[in-house]
Amino acid sequence: MPEPITVTVNGNSIAVPPGATVAVAIVLAGAACRKSVSGETRGPLCGMGICFECRASVNGQPHCRSCQIICQPGMEVRTE
Amino acid sequence: MSGLTYEVVVVGAGIVGAACAEECVRQGMRVAVIDRDVIGGGATAAGMGHIVVMDDSEAQFALTRYSQQLWQQLRPELPLDVEYEPCGTIWVAADEEEMAEVRRKQSYYGQRGVPTEALDPQTLERLEPNLRKGMAGGLLVPEDVVLYPPCAARFLIERAQAAGAKLHLASSISQIGKGLVRLADGTEFSAAAIVNAAGAWASALTPGLSVKKRKGHLAITDRYPGFVHHQLVELGYLKSAHSTSADSVAFNVQPRKTGQILVGSSRQYGAEHAEVDTGVLTRMLQRAQQYMPKLAELSTIRVWTGFRAATPDKLPLIGPWPGNPTLFLATGHEGLGITTSLATARLLVDQIAGRNPAIPVEPYLPSRVPAEHAYA
Numbered sequence: 001m002p003e004p005i006t007v008t009v010n011g012n013s014i015a016v017p018p019g020a021t022v023a024v025a026i027v028l029a030g031a032a033c034r035k036s037v038s039g040e041t042r043g044p045l046c047g048m049g050i051c052f053e054c055r056a057s058v059n060g061q062p063h064c065r066s067c068q069i070i071c072q073p074g075m076e077v078r079t080e
Numbered sequence: 081m082s083g084l085t086y087e088v089v090v091v092g093a094g095i096v097g098a099a100c101a102e103e104c105v106r107q108g109m110r111v112a113v114i115d116r117d118v119i120g121g122g123a124t125a126a127g128m129g130h131i132v133v134m135d136d137s138e139a140q141f142a143l144t145r146y147s148q149q150l151w152q153q154l155r156p157e158l159p160l161d162v163e164y165e166p167c168g169t170i171w172v173a174a175d176e177e178e179m180a181e182v183r184r185k186q187s188y189y190g191q192r193g194v195p196t197e198a199l200d201p202q203t204l205e206r207l208e209p210n211l212r213k214g215m216a217g218g219l220l221v222p223e224d225v226v227l228y229p230p231c232a233a234r235f236l237i238e239r240a241q242a243a244g245a246k247l248h249l250a251s252s253i254s255q256i257g258k259g260l261v262r263l264a265d266g267t268e269f270s271a272a273a274i275v276n277a278a279g280a281w282a283s284a285l286t287p288g289l290s291v292k293k294r295k296g297h298l299a300i301t302d303r304y305p306g307f308v309h310h311q312l313v314e315l316g317y318l319k320s321a322h323s324t325s326a327d328s329v330a331f332n333v334q335p336r337k338t339g340q341i342l343v344g345s346s347r348q349y350g351a352e353h354a355e356v357d358t359g360v361l362t363r364m365l366q367r368a369q370q371y372m373p374k375l376a377e378l379s380t381i382r383v384w385t386g387f388r389a390a391t392p393d394k395l396p397l398i399g400p401w402p403g404n405p406t407l408f409l410a411t412g413h414e415g416l417g418i419t420t421s422l423a424t425a426r427l428l429v430d431q432i433a434g435r436n437p438a439i440p441v442e443p444y445l446p447s448r449v450p451a452e453h454a455y456a
Contacts, residue, residue, distance in 0.1 A: 037303075037338050052381075055302075063302045063379050 007075040022066035022077055023047070023054045033066060034080045056080075086112045086246075088432065089261050089271040091253060091285065093117075094124040095229055096410050096417055097277035098236035099425035101245050107433050111245040112269055113237065114261065116252045120233030122279050123417060126386020128298065128334055128342055129232075130311055131225040131419045132169055133194050135185065139395055139443030144416060145194065146439050147423030151225065154422065161231040163337040169224035169311040170199065170208065172331070172371065173216040178315040182219040189221070196221050210307055210374050226311055226334045229418045256285050259406040273432050275408045276401070280387035282411035288403055290449065291412050294390040295351040296344065297361050302379040303339035310335070314371060329364040331371040343368050343375065345415075347388075354385050388414045391449060396420060398427050398444040408432060409446045 004015040007022070009029035016025050023044040026033055032041035033056045044054040049068040057078040058064040066077070086109075090101045093115035104111045115121070131151045135141045151164075158164050173179045186196045199218040204211065207220070241247055252264040256276065261269040276282050280293040314331040327348045334342040346364045351357065361383060369376050391397060391412035401407040410428050413420055427444065430437040442448075 061377075062304065 005071055005073045007071050007073070007077055009077045010079060016071050018071075020071050022056065022058055022064070022069045022071055022075070025071055025075075025077060026054075026056060026066055026079060031079045084112065084246075084267070084269045086110045086269060086271045088112075088273045088275060089114065089269045090275045090277055091115075091256065091261065092122075092275075092277035092279060092282075092411075093119045093233065093237060093247070093249065094122050094277065094279050094417070095120060095233040095236070095421040096279070096413060096424055097275070098233040098240070099421040100275050100277055100410050100428055101240040102236045103425035103429045104432070105240045105243040105245050107429050107435075109433075111240060112248060112271070113240065113245060114248045114251050114253060114263070114269070116250070118249055119237050119247075120230035122281070123386050123388055123413075124229045124233050124279075126296070126298070126384060127229060127388075127415065127418060128332070128344055129227050129229040129418050130169070130334065131227065132311070132416070133189065133221060133224065134416065134419075135188050136394060137443075140416075141188075141192065142439045143396070143420050143423050143444065145192065146426075147420045148223065148225070150422035150426065151419075152223075158227075159231070159235055161228065162235060163228040163231070164225060165227065165335070165337055166223065166225045167310050167335055168220055168222040169313060170204070171219040171221070171313055171315050172204070172211065173218055173315050174371075175216050179216045181315050182217060185219055194221065195223060208309060208312065210372050211312070212371055212373055220310070224311060226336070227418070228336075232418070253285060256404075256407060258404055272406065273408055274404075274406055275410050275428065277410040279411055279413075279417070280389040282389060282397075282409065286401060286403075286407065286409070289397075289401070289409070289411075289446075290392065291397070292349060292390045293352060293387040294414065295346070295348040295354075295357075295385055295387055296415070297346040297356065297364055297383065297385050299343040299361070299365065299380045299383045300336075301341045301343065301375075302381050304341060304378055305339035307339075307374075307378070308333055308335045308341055308372070312371070314367075327360060329360065329367045331367050333368065333372065333375075340381075341375075341378070343380070349390075354387075356383055356385055389417070390414050393449070396424060396444055397446040397449065398424050399431050399441060399446055402447050 045051045054066045055063045056066045090113045197220040255262045332344040397409040397412040
């Protein structure tokens, strides 16, 4: 097994296998990605960058499609 | 065939037609509203949704201010989804020439009772930190408002319906005659007064009427709450938007209640197709980024176009159409139909019902414009 890498999701350290997407880290953290305008929680749906439901803040950049970003060590992820 | 008989038939369920129908009902008239599509599906849905005072002419000022005050009175009754947000407008001055326009505009508005605040560069930067540094200043007009027009149109239509108005959607009109509106399916409506409020399509229903389509593009971003706090308009707009012939773009952004940012604007004559014109869109977004460089880092989620109903003298057509004694016009509002819808409805029903108008109607009478006016 390759060494896991560690990112933070809402300040909590989460270990993921190398190559895992940010969406995976968010799921492992037990978090939802974002909230709709009417306040519903939203998470990954299509997994291929089309539906935009998995957006989250990555390293301070809001509205990143978390299913399209590979986790890097020390990445800071924030959900709504 | 058996006819449907009303006192007033309003053609067009955009914000202007909706306001006219609602005002007719308040006057106690039996009203039907007909639209080929849905409520607020044309320029009402495509536009930005501002309630702004403008001063291209005395008549434009009088109509926009009167209507803004009517919106202020209506505000307590508006449902939340209308997203009425009194964020104010800041006219952004890029240079000293435009600061001279700030002073002129402030004096003009002040003499007519509209509060404003002239902003020095430091204050402007504090109020809108994402504007480019080094602006000359600006003029804050705090009573200007943004709202979400399709829901405002729906609210007005529902009020009219609650008071007895009949609504016919998805109903194509084949002809407006004397006291008669005929649908493509043969249904006939007879009415003492017919109101053509079909926006940029009004000319197709009233031969000889010269309302031109003026195409616009808009973009909307994802949600970035706090990125912009006021409606922002460049004063260079005065140099670009007033030409009646050339294509133009101008910096105009609005904060929406959702945190999204509406980015405009463009103006084109002779562009009849609704497709996004990537050349115009690129120019429009580049203009916006010149004023707000960080817009380039935001995610745009949708781009679309719409058609303003333009008249030769940039004033709407409100009142009887000389060619048909039963036909009234309420169209030609260009980019100000949301603002001026409520005043249009008052002035129109004043004329239908013989009431005294609150402001002179003469500047807006259709008889001022020669039929098939030749455009420069």
